[in-house]
Amino acid sequence: MIRAQLRLSDHWEVVSKEVETYLPEHDDDHPDAPDRASDDPESWKTEILGKVMINIRMKRGRFYRCPHCGCWCRAHEYVDREYDHIPDMGYDVKLFVNLPKLHCTNCGRYPQVRFPLARPKVSYTKEFEKSVLRLLCKNTVSATAEMMHTGPWIVSDILDYRIRHAIPEQDLSHVTVLFVDETQRRKGHEYMTVFSDNNHEVIFIAEGKGVGAMERFCDYLRIQGGDPDNIWVVSADMSSTYESGVERYFRNATLVWDRFHLVQAINNTLNDIRKRCLKRRKGERLRNVKYTVLKRPENMSEYDNEKLSNIRLNNPELALAYDMKEEFCEVLECADMYEAQEAFEEWYAWVRIQGCQEMRERADRFKLKIDRILAWFDHRVNNGVAEGINSKIQKTKDAAYGYPNLDHFASMCMFRFGNLVIAF
């Protein structure tokens, strides 16, 4: 029965099954017992009620095939191995397996019979691995580890192993459009650059940023069957390092400043203006408006609208900057390049005459590289989705709590948003 559940062939037999129930950790009737009602309702998930131990062995008295020369040979000795299996109803399940070690008289070697339910050299079964991967789709490493009653290092080992083994199968021959985005793993930590393809799936994560990261991607692309010369659009942020990177590594590509980054840049400018106003006016009626001014009108709540009217009354300078940001966002929503160019020139003239210094500087920088902005209308690179990836990665980063090693963060991004084929 258990053998069938585990899907073991009839070479194997289940010798015994023992269940050990742990004594409850808290005695609820004890006067000092903690108030269980106020406990986290999810806590039952992680509570370990006991363990189930299943002893398995290979049927005795058999001849086995030597994996090296194919001759029939006998068991020389037996070794015990212990494997973690999927926890069942709060019980840890452990498989104790007695494995024969053979002695082949033909080739003189001592091969060990493999346990078919687990990969060699690990202490958990393949089903256990699959459960871990299923849980990782929605949970952090530490939460997954807790649910599986195991250590976070085991979870991240499984993740890394699967990623490492999926990479040789990754085919990048289809890549013609490239989205490049850099992100910091955590505040103060070094940068990593995320590369996504035409389908907005993450295809590579490079350490560092700028030209170096592009070079690493270029090498990787060639290994995975892609060709840097096939890439005709690279969408990236406004840092000047990408310009030389694209020129050097993607000779046939046009660099496009994507909408997401343009909006981010002008929002940063607006935020600088807000901070300056806040300082000067000692904060009266300007506190807590940061997220209000950064919002688009369609995303504003009634409360935000009220705040905005307040800003208009009390701080015309910030209100004007807000209007200029909105007008710029509308330039990006034009139907075609000509319309956009006209709208941009109008916006630029307005900012030059009435804008404050920060806004004028931002506009000058845009004006200098207007081709990169207008190129978007030519190539119609859909940034809505790229933005989606960026915010998803941001969320993965927020959930990074519990990653035993920050390097696993890259594995996690590849696992969740990458185009690797990982079956589980």
Ligand SMILES: [Zn+2]
């Ligand atoms: Zn042999």
